[in-house]
Amino acid sequence: MRLTLIGHMTVLVELDGLALLTDPWFGPRTWLERRLAPRILPPAFSPEEITTLDALLVSHHHIDHLDEPALTLARRLGCAVIGSQGVARQARRAGVRETVPLRAGETTPLGPLTIHAVPAEHPLASDAVGFVVAGSQSVYFSGDTRWTPALRAALSPFPLDVALVQAACAHYPFFGNDGMSLPEAAALARALRPRWTVPLHLHCAGKWLDRRAGIRIEMENADRVQAALSAWADSLRAEGLGVQILEPGRPAEYVKRET
Numbered sequence: 001m002r003l004t005l006i007g008h009m010t011v012l013v014e015l016d017g018l019a020l021l022t023d024p025w026f027g028p029r030t031w032l033e034r035r036l037a038p039r040i041l042p043p044a045f046s047p048e049e050i051t052t053l054d055a056l057l058v059s060h061h062h063i064d065h066l067d068e069p070a071l072t073l074a075r076r077l078g079c080a081v082i083g084s085q086g087v088a089r090q091a092r093r094a095g096v097r098e099t100v101p102l103r104a105g106e107t108t109p110l111g112p113l114t115i116h117a118v119p120a121e122h123p124l125a126s127d128a129v130g131f132v133v134a135g136s137q138s139v140y141f142s143g144d145t146r147w148t149p150a151l152r153a154a155l156s157p158f159p160l161d162v163a164l165v166q167a168a169c170a171h172y173p174f175f176g177n178d179g180m181s182l183p184e185a186a187a188l189a190r191a192l193r194p195r196w197t198v199p200l201h202l203h204c205a206g207k208w209l210d211r212r213a214g215i216r217i218e219m220e221n222a223d224r225v226q227a228a229l230s231a232w233a234d235s236l237r238a239e240g241l242g243v244q245i246l247e248p249g250r251p252a253e254y255v256k257r258e259t
């Protein structure tokens with residue numbers, strides 16, 4: 001399995017001869033998109049540089065997880081869009097021919113792989129899901145979600161090689177965090193013990209890495225964010241857990257587990 005972070009939560013997953021792209025976000029392009037999702041680092045690749053894909057795997061329809069250039073890419077390459085109900089609707093409207101809407105608990109085959117939709121609790125997208133991509137290796141992709149007992153129960157049966165997890169989230173006055181930040185991502189890693197935990201969702205300004213510690217992603221605080229991530233990774237490694245921080249544009253290879 002090879003994973004290449006393009007940016008934020010957009011990861012090229014190459015497994016068993018197939019190529020999938022998670023939560024593809026190449027923007028922002030418009031003033032409104034820039035306001036909603038101020039990006040701190042441009043994507044490592046433009047959609048034009050991507051030449052083959054079997055599917056887009058999209059957790060929910062928010063702008064930092066699916067945008068127009070991504071749907072244009074799906075149309076150009078004739079690849080399927082697998083995702084939440086809202087994602088499938090948006091893709092159909094954009095002229096994507098093959099769309100596969102999934103609810104938590106449902107699965108769909110993709111060549112030699114099976115895509116399992118798992119629960120996600122993301123207050124501003126009630127149809128959000130996460131995915132486990134299962135083949136010769138298995139990878140969990142969280143999308144945006146709180147760490148919940150339902151999610152833990154859904155993921156427990158899978159021996160996870162890699163967990164791609166949200167590690168920074170928004171916070172709202174009435175319902176609090178809308179997903180996982182570093183403390184919850186650590187709780188997930190401790191509970192599920194994937195071979196590798198990979199923190200994501202780190203390229204949009206305004207998201208909290210750790211609200212209690214007062215660390216938030218901003219336009220110009222890359223060093224502080226990096227230090228917080230390193231300290232987090234070190235503390236998990238000290239507990240015997242595998243953590244990897246992906247560098248945008250640099251592929252990481254994961255060898256198969258010895259049986």
Ligand SMILES: [Zn+2]
Nearest residue numbers: 062064065144
């Ligand atoms: Zn998001």
